[in-house]
Amino acid sequence: MSAEAAVERYTGAAASLLRVRAMLRRHGYLILKSWTRIVSMMYYPTVTMVVWAFLTLYLAPTNNFLRDAPGFFIGAVLLWDVLFRGQLGVSLTFIEELYARNLGNLFVSPLTLPEYIAGQLAMSVLRALIGVGGACLFAFLLFRYSIFSLGLPLIAFFANLLVFGWAIGLAMSGVILRLGLGAEEFAWAAIFVIAPVSGVYYPVAVLPAWLQAIAWAIPSSHVFEGMRAALLEGVFRWDQFWMAAALNAGYLALGAAVFAWAMRYARDHGTLLQMGE
């Protein structure tokens, strides 16, 4: 046994930041040294983008709408994937811990729930940037379409979709924590429930009145309406932006509350040390 000096520790905010970094390191190591994981993150958005791009090429000569906005479907599919990657980034980060049977180790350490969530959200940004970034690169290389042609509004769209993805991801993490890994499929499928009412490829106005009411209650529909306005009319719809942001604040709080409730349930029922494959 070495006779080293007593271990020195950070305290307060510095220690808290270090714990968030720990979560980034834990999942960053996993992702960045595995080319198969990186490829799999880019695969789905790229393939989907390619399909919509060819559909655009096919329809554009006979379609006025696509002649005016040839990048519409590609932009829509890339932005939709920001939402999807944002949600998966949160949920999969949590599921990885269950598969690794590491949740017990994490929560007997000084890691707090807000720090754990901050780590999940940061990983979600990384996953979204890798996944959607790869698809954006291929969109440019194959079809000369640049997502950056949307200009500054892109940042607003990206941010609002990412935050909504976080909200769903946190809620799904809570559901899996409550129900066990048998509910893992929810993490993959949850996002598709809101796809029809998000108005990704068509305006909310085409939906039946009762579905429109639901559509306007979710942030993604406001983002895609905003995207259409930016592409077709060249205007940034601040009203849609603020509505999406306000709704996001509520949904994010709700998602975090679901996760916190599931964590309390796990502490009450002793599942934190036992959860795994």
Add this chain to the structure above:
Amino acid sequence: MSASDSAIVVAGLAKSYGAVEALKGISFTVRRGTTTALLGGNGAGKTTTLSMLLGVLTPSAGRITVLGEEMPAHRNRVLPRMNFTSPYVDLPKRLTVRENLAVFADLYGLRHPRERIAAVAADCDLDDLLQRPYGSLSAGQRTRVSLAKAVLNEPDVLLLDEPTASLDPDIGDRMRTYLERYQRRSGCTMLLASHHMGEVERMCDDVIMLRAGVVVDQGAPRALIARYGRETMEEVFLDIARGRIGERVPGSAAEETTA
């Protein structure tokens, strides 16, 4: 014993899952700098007790104080000074040993993680394994890594849930030797749940015997062996686990309770 002599104080601790009472209001104290065994058959309440001490299981009733701090209310103050190892939790398998230890060095807020990782790697004989994925290691090597993780922050209180379960005698002995040396050097308090009675006799200053969620006896291993008129802790364990207590053991906690 004064409060400052106690690393862990448990008073009236109970845990129920619906109608099932896993712990029925147990009380005990663990002195600072000692090794105490928490013994009992399967389902006696050992892991439940450890989980509540670590703040990952909420008690139904009772009080826990660790290093002078209330648990789980002040878990964030005391968890940096605690650690834990158990065969029931694992480390990420695709990360190397060094990466895993680096993650936990951050989680415990260590100021000089590289030096600390090098020190525990040397202590736990992990130098040659640092670059290998955790998942590629043998059971014995993984146990050493888990132990390295558990002492990485040089905890003042170390909780060990069956630390040598499923290890061969050689590795098991190395683990025990390491823990003994670690405690002598650091003055750490260790609470050990184990089914290995030889380990308990060798390492522990005190023993707390649980049966069906109740503390049925406690004392030093030699004192318990003498009191039960047995040769080994294994025999004492069997007496207690099979309910042969009270009527033939003067001075036992069970006898005092039923008197």
